[in-house]
Amino acid sequence: MDHDRLPTRAWVLHPDLKSDDHRRAPKPALEEAVSLAAALPNLEVVGSAVVPLPKAHAGLLFGSGKIAELKATFAAQEVELVLIDGPVSPVQQRNLEKEWGVKILDRTGLILEIFSDRARTREGVLQVEMAALSYQRTRLVRAWTHLERQRGGLGFVGGPGETQMEADRRAIDTQLLALKKQLDKVAKTRGLHRAARAKVPYPIVALVGYTNAGKSTLFNRLTGAEVLAKDMLFATLDPTMRRLRLPEGTEVILSDTVGFISNLPTQLVAAFRATLEEVLSADLILHVRDISHVDSAAQARDVETILASLGVDQSTPRLEVWNKIDALPEDERDAMRARADRKAGIFAISALTGEGLDTLCAAVAQQVQDARSEEVLHLPFGEGRRRAWLFEQELVQAETQGEDGYDITVNWTQRQKAQFAAL
Incomplete structure (x- = not known):
């Protein structure tokens, strides 16, 4: 623009x-x-x-x-x-x-325009271009006479030729194919980044929520990062990840993701699936809600629907964060705090003023600790590479050597256990 x-x-x-x-x-x-x-x-x-x-x-x-x-x-x-x-x-x-x-x-069309204005990473830009072309392809109507003009001779020989509209469709399909190839390359690179990040022994905590719920403000408040945090829909389009040391000393990777929205164009749900991959591999999901919004409950349902459509496992632990309580009148604020206190896994906070963040951080630390389990593994001497991996990940609590190998006590998350199994 x-x-x-x-x-x-x-x-x-x-x-x-x-x-x-x-x-x-x-x-x-x-x-x-x-x-x-x-x-x-x-x-x-x-x-x-x-x-x-x-x-x-x-x-x-x-x-x-x-x-x-x-x-x-x-x-x-x-x-x-x-x-x-x-x-x-x-x-x-x-x-x-x-x-x-x-x-x-x-x-x-409007959401596509916003996404195209905001996308920053190479992948984000490519995904938006693909979504825009798919949308454009559906809008090719016979709006002008040139779309009805025949090509390819007079039509007596070799069929009627092709209309301008068909030519436009073919041009779009060619572009889409080229973009898909570029996107596959970028996705491979992202896969490498993700594999490198998987080696980090820190659990991943993903912030999700309806657009404008205050995720980026919360992310900035917790990590000190300067992610664009404006009172504006879709302020964040590309996921941002930062290491965060919680008060108890536990370290996690916090991921800020694109805001969800009701009736998100189908082209974009598909296109931005990769942008939300961090959510799929998260050890803990924080669902941030703007509790001061009149439609907060409907927005929460929309978020749950999109999470389900992305294939996010129901077993992934979740905490609900009722944000923006500072925007409520005082009597409503007190009632909201009382409601949150009565329900397990719900935290009333203000990312803007910092209220309630200590309690939330303590709960996050507790959750990621609880997500770990202790197991004793027996590894034969020939499995030196897998044993080295456990030490690299700082998962080993104790080790004893027997006649035919090692008995290793590890403390790990389900994600790390799955990574080990894939080695």
């Missing part, structure tokens, strides 16, 4: 589809969509509205009366871009653009 030109005047619409049983509360949904728009540079949101809809109209999404009313509003406000918080079919997009004389972006 060109950051020097005048900001684009945008309007955000949230269609509240009455026929959708799973629809979200319209007001917070609109607020989230406005926050999404605000996350894009060079965009000025000049207005927003919830549009109640009994059902979606096939060709234009909205009814004719609403279309005329909005057309007048957009003209008066000099709106150039309308962001529709929901799915918009290619045909609806083309018709609305013609009707209103503005550019239309649906929720998927």
Whole structure:
């Protein structure tokens, strides 16, 4: 995006589809969509509205009366871009653009724009490009006459030739293939980094949560790292990892991950799976919630759904972190603390003020200690390499030498046990 030109005047619409049983509360949904728009540079949101809809109209999404009313509003406000918080079919997009004389972006397109603006690592950039191309491929509609023009002679010989649209599709498929090859190379390198990190004897603690729940603020507060932590959706796109020494002396690797969001475009769930690989190999997951948000419970459900779709094992220990209690009125804050105290595995904190972090850190230390188990292994003399690995990992508690090998007492996590088995 060109950051020097005048900001684009945008309007955000949230269609509240009455026929959708799973629809979200319209007001917070609109607020989230406005926050999404605000996350894009060079965009000025000049207005927003919830549009109640009994059902979606096939060709234009909205009814004719609403279309005329909005057309007048957009003209008066000099709106150039309308962001529709929901799915918009290619045909609806083309018709609305013609009707209103503005550019239309649906929720998927908007999230793709943000991801493309924020991705920093080579892998992140490639994944976004692939997701954007897959999305673009579905939007190739016969919008202009050149897409209907035939190629390949007059059509009398050798079939009718191919349309511009088919040529565009083939060009996108070629690009996708090239990007996939590049991504495979990058993923291999990441695999090497991950293998190197697996040798570190520290347990991995992954922060997950709905976007804007305060994960990066918590990460910075605990590690002293300067990860971008703004009150902005998707502030973090690439996972960041830092070593953290807990007060009891236990050392862990803390991983900050991309924020989850409801109705995340399917292209991006697939594309960002690798970005969330740290979560798959975590010894402990901290689910950070913005407890001051009106939709906090629904957001928590969305996070659990995405974790399940990523294949995160239910047996991975989890702690729930109720963040932003400082944003609650005092009486609600006290009630929230009391509720958290009554429930095992829940911690009410403020990453901003530091309240409750000592208790949380003590619980993290306890969890990663509990995740370890003591075992006695018998290794024959010929298994020197595996024995050396146990010492490198600092897992050996005691060792005795017998007639045919070593009896070694180790204290390890399930992850380290699996690594040893794979040697």
